[in-house]
Amino acid sequence: MVETLAQLKTGDQAKLLDFTKNPSLHFKLLSLGVLPGDLIKVLSCAPFGGPIVVKHGERTTFAIRKAEAKDVSIELQTPEAR
Amino acid sequence: MNEVLESLSESIGESHLVQLPLIGLPNAGKSTIFNLLTGGFRKVSNYSGITVEAARGELLTNNQENVTQYELIDLPGIYNLTPTSYDEGVTVSTLLELGPKYSFEKAIILLDWHRITPSLGMALGVLKRIGKKAIIIINKDDDQEVTLEDRSRLQRALGVPVLTISALNTDLKTLDHFIRLEHPVVEENSIAPLPITPLSASYLPSSLNGHKSLNIIPGSRGEEAVANEIDSNLKEARRILGGLQTSNHQRSILSDKIDKIVLHPLLGGIIFFAIFYLIFNAIYSWAGPIMELTEQVVLMTGQWVGDFLPNGLFKSLIVDALFGGVGGVLIFLPQIMILFFLLSLLEQSGYISRAALISDKVMSYFGLGGKAFLPYMSGYACAIPGIMAARTIPNQKERLATIMTLPLITCSARLPVYILIIGTFVPSYTVFKVFNTQALSFFFLYFLGSFAALIIAKILRLSAFKGDSSSFLIDLPQYEMPSFKAAFRQSWQKGRSFLRKAGTIILALSVLIWLLSTFPRLSEEKVQGHTPQETAALQLEHSILGRMGHTIEPVIRPLGMNWKIGVGLLVSFGARELFVSAMGTLYALGEVDEESEGLRAKLMAEIDPITKKPVFDLATAWSILFFFVFSLQCTSTLAILKKETGGWRIPIITFTYMLILAYSSSFLIYHALS
Ligand SMILES: Nc1nc2c(ncn2[C@@H]2O[C@H](COP(=O)(O)OP(=O)(O)OP(=O)(O)O)[C@@H](O)[C@H]2O)c(=O)[nH]1
Ligand SMILES: [Mg+2]
Numbered sequence: 201m202v203e204t205l206a207q208l209k210t211g212d213q214a215k216l217l218d219f220t221k222n223p224s225l226h227f228k229l230l231s232l233g234v235l236p237g238d239l240i241k242v243l244s245c246a247p248f249g250g251p252i253v254v255k256h257g258e259r260t261t262f263a264i265r266k267a268e269a270k271d272v273s274i275e276l277q278t279p280e281a282r
Numbered sequence: 283m284n285e286v287l288e289s290l291s292e293s294i295g296e297s298h299l300v301q302l303p304l305i306g307l308p309n310a311g312k313s314t315i316f317n318l319l320t321g322g323f324r325k326v327s328n329y330s331g332i333t334v335e336a337a338r339g340e341l342l343t344n345n346q347e348n349v350t351q352y353e354l355i356d357l358p359g360i361y362n363l364t365p366t367s368y369d370e371g372v373t374v375s376t377l378l379e380l381g382p383k384y385s386f387e388k389a390i391i392l393l394d395w396h397r398i399t400p401s402l403g404m405a406l407g408v409l410k411r412i413g414k415k416a417i418i419i420i421n422k423d424d425d426q427e428v429t430l431e432d433r434s435r436l437q438r439a440l441g442v443p444v445l446t447i448s449a450l451n452t453d454l455k456t457l458d459h460f461i462r463l464e465h466p467v468v469e470e471n472s473i474a475p476l477p478i479t480p481l482s483a484s485y486l487p488s489s490l491n492g493h494k495s496l497n498i499i500p501g502s503r504g505e506e507a508v509a510n511e512i513d514s515n516l517k518e519a520r521r522i523l524g525g526l527q528t529s530n531h532q533r534s535i536l537s538d539k540i541d542k543i544v545l546h547p548l549l550g551g552i553i554f555f556a557i558f559y560l561i562f563n564a565i566y567s568w569a570g571p572i573m574e575l576t577e578q579v580v581l582m583t584g585q586w587v588g589d590f591l592p593n594g595l596f597k598s599l600i601v602d603a604l605f606g607g608v609g610g611v612l613i614f615l616p617q618i619m620i621l622f623f624l625l626s627l628l629e630q631s632g633y634i635s636r637a638a639l640i641s642d643k644v645m646s647y648f649g650l651g652g653k654a655f656l657p658y659m660s661g662y663a664c665a666i667p668g669i670m671a672a673r674t675i676p677n678q679k680e681r682l683a684t685i686m687t688l689p690l691i692t693c694s695a696r697l698p699v700y701i702l703i704i705g706t707f708v709p710s711y712t713v714f715k716v717f718n719t720q721a722l723s724f725f726f727l728y729f730l731g732s733f734a735a736l737i738i739a740k741i742l743r744l745s746a747f748k749g750d751s752s753s754f755l756i757d758l759p760q761y762e763m764p765s766f767k768a769a770f771r772q773s774w775q776k777g778r779s780f781l782r783k784a785g786t787i788i789l790a791l792s793v794l795i796w797l798l799s800t801f802p803r804l805s806e807e808k809v810q811g812h813t814p815q816e817t818a819a820l821q822l823e824h825s826i827l828g829r830m831g832h833t834i835e836p837v838i839r840p841l842g843m844n845w846k847i848g849v850g851l852l853v854s855f856g857a858r859e860l861f862v863s864a865m866g867t868l869y870a871l872g873e874v875d876e877e878s879e880g881l882r883a884k885l886m887a888e889i890d891p892i893t894k895k896p897v898f899d900l901a902t903a904w905s906i907l908f909f910f911v912f913s914l915q916c917t918s919t920l921a922i923l924k925k926e927t928g929g930w931r932i933p934i935i936t937f938t939y940m941l942i943l944a945y946s947s948s949f950l951i952y953h954a955l956s
Binding site: 220222223224225226227228229230231232233235243244247248249250251253255257258259260261262263264265268 | 361362364366396397399400403404479481502505508509512513516517519520531534537538541542545546547550551635639640641642643644652753754755756757758760
């Protein structure tokens with residue numbers, strides 16, 4: 201069962217459900233213009249064991265550490281791809 | 283702890299000018315616009331969080347008649363009024379300090395069209411606090427996607443004037459006219475204080491703690507209040523924008539394609555190393571011929587001038603101090619300019635935030651994170667901007683560990699020493715068909731400094747600065763085609779300041795070194811019966827610097843160095859380049875036939891009077907190099923360390939540990955090689 205952002209693979213699309221667990225992460229994501237309910241796409245999954253690269257909307261790309269991505273719950277949009 | 287913050291916030295003095303702060307998201311183009319309007323030279327780079335301190339500049343158009351005298355304030359970028367690091371704290375405190383209730387007459391809020399939704403969210407939050415005293419500029423609308431209708435709709439919704447531009451091809455007139463436009467200001471009386479958490483307040487100077495515009499709420503209630511504030515602004519922004527941003531974004535698609543390659547686990551790693559190897563190779567190998575040409579010009583001019591002057595002290599001053607000392611440093615101008623040119627291209631491209639993310643994992647093994655990448659990278663140019671850039675690291679302990687290890691990164695002032703010593707003493711041949719041994723040695727020294735920095739950072743993070751790491755959430759800006767013009771401007775500016783340094787500090791100290799190594803003169807009878815060559819050598823040893831050198835010789839003997847090198851090391855604590863100029867002067871003085879050859883040839887030819895063997899062998903050369911890799915020989919770095927940490931403790935500790943490291947590693951490498 202895929203439940204958090206940390207479990208996504210490159211190319212996966214998902215709907216963000218909740219990321220209020222970690223307050224500083226919550227602020228940061230809101231600051232980048234991200235709200236629960238938004239769709240995201242994983243551009244690159246932990247290259248070099250590092251952060252996950254996420255595309256949000258048409259023009260925002262950001263990177264988030266795997267440890268923090270665990271605090272973002274999601275709903276996978278493309279289950280057929282797995 | 284508090285004095286740290288006091289020293290971080292830039293104090294705002296009284297001014298007769300009308301203050302015009304520039305507020306916007308990081309990377310929105312604030313500094314670009316600041317430079318455009320004031321003719322300033324603020325650093326511009328495609329990375330979020332380049333500007334970390336406030337700067338002021340008068341508008342270029344202030345010199346027209348009967349116009350308001352505006353002073354533009356370039357500020358670090360913010361995502362909202364709740365700071366999450368020291369650089370954001372600078373912006374918020376500057377706004378608060380401009381007066382009670384943000385009493386500046388006008389502010390420019392700069393929105394980034396590429397990230398219009400979060401930009402507008404931030405703007406709404408700011409507008410709520412400053413009461414419509416703002417004008418809004420939407421930047422980066424390169425393809426003119428915002429229609430007139432869109433613009434007037436925004437203007438109506440926000441109640442403030444809106445202009446859309448692309449700073450890359452706007453004309454100054456439009457921008458200036460818009461800024462000077464008078465518009466009715468609605469004074470809002472009841473502005474609710476801004477809710478912030480105690481953590482955010484810790485990034486502000488404590489003098490602001492009781493500020494009536496701030497409401498510090500502890501615990502989860504505070505977190506909730508802040509989240510609600512940002513959340514409601516963002517939702518409001520989305521409502522206002524509707525479906526404004528269209529789907530014409532070829533550049534964004536291209537950017538994603540580039541990322542597919544650059545962030546590829548295998549290709550990305552190769553690209554990462556290739557880029558940095560290329561830069562080092564460029565400053566070592568490509569710049570070589572240009573440097574030799576410059577050296578020839580300096581030598582020939584020196585000789586030419588020398589031929590006109592009568593023999594004597596004045597000639598010695600000109601030839602030995604000016605051409606030998608300052609000239610010896612000047613020949614490294616090409617390297618400095620090439621380094622800054624290439625770094626500027628790289629920074630403009632948008633690659634740096636990718637490099638930060640690629641390095642995040644490795645950095646985290648050493649108790650740091652990707653946020654430390656940019657400060658470290660800036661350190662290759664100069665430790666001072668690197669240390670300041672560390673303000674963007676939210677975690678105080680991580681920030682201190684970064685700051686204290688940054689002087690280990692090989693800065694451009696070490697370049698002349700490395701090139702002089704490697705170029706003279708490391709034999710040049712090709713290994714594995716492509717790599718040149720000298721270039722490899724050069725690369726190795728850079729690696730050694732960086733690796734040591736990481737190891738020490740780890741030690742610090744395990745001991746004095748033990749604790750959690752900051753989170754790593756970084757936005758990746760779209761790739762942009764770097765502008766050669768901007769890169770050239772940057773490189774020329776750095777080249778100029780290098781020339782200025784050579785013409786002032788290095789010149790003054792070279793003359794001082796010359797004086798100290800020329801006087802007192804030997805009496806006539808002492809030099810009788812000696813050849814001119816011997817006289818010159820005796821005179822040098824008799825001088826103040828000569829005696830000082832002999833006094834410290836026992837300390838540096840174990841490192842395989844003679845007294846001249848010792849003097850070079852001693853003076854290099856003022857500035858590293860002085861090593862080269864001191865050697866230039868000392869070796870020119872010891873010679874009779876003025877300037878027949880460059881410093882490199884002279885160094886190679888020197889024979890130890892006792893052992894009759896060359897003074898410089900490979901072991902001595904590496905011993906000097908190791909000393910320079912590790913020691914903190916820069917007074918400006920000590921000063922900035924004090925400023926950024928609010929006391930002498932950190933600079934003293936940093937200086938001491940680096941000196942111990944330098945001495946012991948020089949000792950070890952000398953004995954290993956000899
Ligand atoms: N495409 C495009 N790029 C722009 C425009 N204006 C500025 N830039 C680029 O945007 C990047 C950021 O510009 P800066 O002026 O450094 O931004 P800043 O707001 O000062 O950023 P911080 O100091 O990090 O807060 C640079 O690479 C600029 O060349 C524009 O109108 N269009
Ligand atoms: Mg800036």
